[in-house]
Amino acid sequence: MKIQVTLLSAALALAACQPAADPEAQRAAQAAAQEKAADAMAQQFDEQFAAGNWSLAKAHGDVLVAEYPNSEAAARIQAQHAEASEKAIEQSEAARMEALWAYQSEPVGAKQQLSAAIYAKENVETDGATPRPVRLIFRDHPEWGDSAYLTLEAGDFDCYGGCRVGVTVDDGEPRRMAASRPDTDEAIAMFIEDEAALWKLAGQATTLSVEFPAKAGGTRTAVFEVGGLEPSKLPDWN
Numbered sequence: 001m002k003i004q005v006t007l008l009s010a011a012l013a014l015a016a017c018q019p020a021a022d023p024e025a026q027r028a029a030q031a032a033a034q035e036k037a038a039d040a041m042a043q044q045f046d047e048q049f050a051a052g053n054w055s056l057a058k059a060h061g062d063v064l065v066a067e068y069p070n071s072e073a074a075a076r077i078q079a080q081h082a083e084a085s086e087k088a089i090e091q092s093e094a095a096r097m098e099a100l101w102a103y104q105s106e107p108v109g110a111k112q113q114l115s116a117a118i119y120a121k122e123n124v125e126t127d128g129a130t131p132r133p134v135r136l137i138f139r140d141h142p143e144w145g146d147s148a149y150l151t152l153e154a155g156d157f158d159c160y161g162g163c164r165v166g167v168t169v170d171d172g173e174p175r176r177m178a179a180s181r182p183d184t185d186e187a188i189a190m191f192i193e194d195e196a197a198l199w200k201l202a203g204q205a206t207t208l209s210v211e212f213p214a215k216a217g218g219t220r221t222a223v224f225e226v227g228g229l230e231p232s233k234l235p236d237w238n
Contacts, residue, residue: 038064038071045077049084054091057084097228111142114234120222121207126214127155134222136210138199140234148195150222152188156215157181159190166211166221167192169201174211199237202226 041064048057061081065074106113116138123131132153139147150157157163159181166174178193190212192198202208206227214220231238 034068035071035073038068038073041068042073042077045081045084049080054084054088057081058088061085094228097225098230099228100225101228101230101233103230103233108142113142114140114236116229116233118224118226118229121225122223124220124222125155126152126216126220128216129154134220136202136208136222136224136226138195138202138234138237140236146195146199146237147191148198149189149191150210150212154188156188157190158213158215163213165190165192165213166209166219167198167201168209168211169205170207174209179212196237199234202229203231 041060045057045060045064048054048060058081061077061084064071064077065081068074100118102117104113104115104117106115118136120134120136124134125131126134132155135151137149137151139149141147157179159165159179160183162178162180164176165179167177168174177198179190180193181190192210202224203226206225207223208226209221209223211219211221
């Protein structure tokens with residue numbers, strides 16, 4: 001028992017003789033470790049930024065700024081992080097708009113019918129009841145040629161015998177274009193006669209709005225986010 005007490009006393013005495021940890025040194029070591037970790041994140045950011053991988057660069061920058069906001073590494077990448085964030089948003093928006101278009105190729109005899117179609121940004125009430133989808137279609141048919149038309153799921157166009165529609169590109173002034181509703185019940189469709197001009201406008205615009213007369217009374221406007229159009233999908237139109 002005396003031996004154990006003696007050993008314990010010696011251990012306590014030895015511990016008492018040890019110098020106290022330096023708080024300043026501890027803080028310096030912690031700061032150095034944080035800067036090292038921040039530098040590693042910054043290196044990952046630099047690699048993705050140099051490769052033009054904007055979404056990944058933004059993600060690495062976001063983590064770095066969130067975890068080590070006061071680090072030298074965070075300060076160094078600040079301008080590039082802002083640039084990567086902006087480009088990542090632009091890239092995401094471009095991909096979203098491209099996905100709005102649907103392209104089809106269907107056999108017609110020995111040739112192919114090509115089409116590019118997009119739904120309006122929001123459903124439109126065309127029958128005095130429930131808003132429903134409106135679709136804009138560009139079609140290249142081997143026998144019937146090129147055509148551009150709107151289709152409805154309910155209601156009808158007030159364009160039998162011909163009418164004029166208002167076409168607006170982005171925030172520009174509307175322009176009047178001739179249109180016609182075929183005298184058929186096979187589909188609720190209205191052709192815009194100057195399909196080449198409409199195709200050109202769609203290729204230049206971010207949004208394309210078409211105001212048309214409705215059989216239910218008055219006019220309706222369908223807005224299409226056309227900025228993601230790939231003109232190469234209908235090569236004969238270009």
